[in-house]
Amino acid sequence: KQEVTQIPAALSVPEGENLVLNCSFTDSAIYNLQWFRQDPGKGLTSLLLIQSSQREQTSGRLNASLDKSSGRSTLYIAASQPGDSATYLCAVRGITGGGNKLTFGTGTQLKVEL
Amino acid sequence: KAGVTQTPRYLIKTRGQQVTLSCSPISGHRSVSWYQQTPGQGLQFLFEYFSETQRNKGNFPGRFSGRQFSNSRSEMNVSTLELGDSALYLCASSQPGQGELGYTFGSGTRLTVV
Numbered sequence: 001k002q003e004v005t006q007i008p009a010a011l012s013v014p015e016g017e018n019l020v021l022n023c024s025f026t027d028s029a030i031y032n033l034q035w036f037r038q039d040p041g042k043g044l045t046s047l048l049l050i051q052s053s054q055r056e057q058t059s060g061r062l063n064a065s066l067d068k069s070s071g072r073s074t075l076y077i078a079a080s081q082p083g084d085s086a087t088y089l090c091a092v093r094g095i096t097g098g099g100n101k102l103t104f105g106t107g108t109q110l111k112v113e114l
Numbered sequence: 115k116a117g118v119t120q121t122p123r124y125l126i127k128t129r130g131q132q133v134t135l136s137c138s139p140i141s142g143h144r145s146v147s148w149y150q151q152t153p154g155q156g157l158q159f160l161f162e163y164f165s166e167t168q169r170n171k172g173n174f175p176g177r178f179s180g181r182q183f184s185n186s187r188s189e190m191n192v193s194t195l196e197l198g199d200s201a202l203y204l205c206a207s208s209q210p211g212q213g214e215l216g217y218t219f220g221s222g223t224r225l226t227v228v
Contacts, residue, residue, distance in 0.1 A: 034216050042221060043120075043204055049216035089157070091217075101147060101170050102206075102217060104157040 002027045002094045006105035013080055014113055021075040021108045023090035028068050031093045034102070035064050035075050038087045047088075048075070080112045116141065118207050118220035126226045132193040135223045139186050139207030145169075146188040147217070148180060151202040160203075163188055195227045 003026045013019055023033070032051045036044040048057045048064040050073070056065040063076040073090055087109045091102040119138040127133050139146050148160040159172040163182035180190045186207075192199055202224050206217040 032216065036219070041202075041224070044206075044219040046216055046218060091157075100145065100162050100164070100208075101159045101172070102149075102157075103159070104149075106156045 002092060002096075002103040004090060004092055004103050004105040006088075006090060006108050008108060009106065010109040010111075012111045012113060015080060015082060017080050017112075018076070018078050019080055019110075021077070021088050021090075021110070023073040023075070023105055025071045025073075025092050025103070027094055027096065028071050029095040030068065031095060033064075033066055033073050033090060033092050035062075035073075036089045036091065038089060038107070040087075044089065077110075080110075082112050082114055085111050118205060118218050120203075120205050120220035120223050122223060123221065124224045124226075126228060127195050129195055129197060129227055131195050132191065133195060133225060135190045135192075135203055135205075135225075137188045137190070137205035137207075137220060139188070139205075140209075140218055143207035143209045143218075144186050145208045146182055146186065147206045147208070148188070148190050149204045149206065150174075151204060151222075152200075157204070160190065192225075197227050200225060200227045 005024050007022045034049045035047040050057050050066040061078040066073045087107045089107045091104045121136045145164045147162040149157050151157045162170040166182045177193045182188045202222045204222045206219045208217045
């Protein structure tokens, strides 16, 4: 059974700091890994999607890496801003067990302070 | 391009009642998945429908059911509501096979059972 863990559970940083969020998964048989952002009481906004054959993806100030063999992904946020405050979730789409469902981590709650 | 639309946004129901939630996927997407999000359990997979057929199901009791129509719109039904069913219900659409574009989520339906 796939298990996804995110560290840290919560993070508070001053504006302008670069930061790294971590995601680990137990079963490396995945199609892809997706990072999402969730604002309080809202749905999920997709940030980056990394296919299993890729090592990283970039979008603006965000960079996500994937090391499938070790079961790890990181989300790097450069020059953080107060508007980045949200919960960040990683999710893997596994090959086993049906192949078309996401297994989510418990999230990292980020607060960027002025 | 319209996103994933979930209705209603909020619902308050009484224990023992039943409820139906609706999800309209992105135009052209044929896969619709449902997830339950609670503070204690995080995001958990309920089921996935593709071309009107349930392809995958999570570990939820039979009170949770769903269906998909020929236009890909999906409904989720919960019968005999319990207090523990209070959650944010999220639906996601995807189009498997087209370059693995990942999942797009709706804004969710907040269900409160009293």
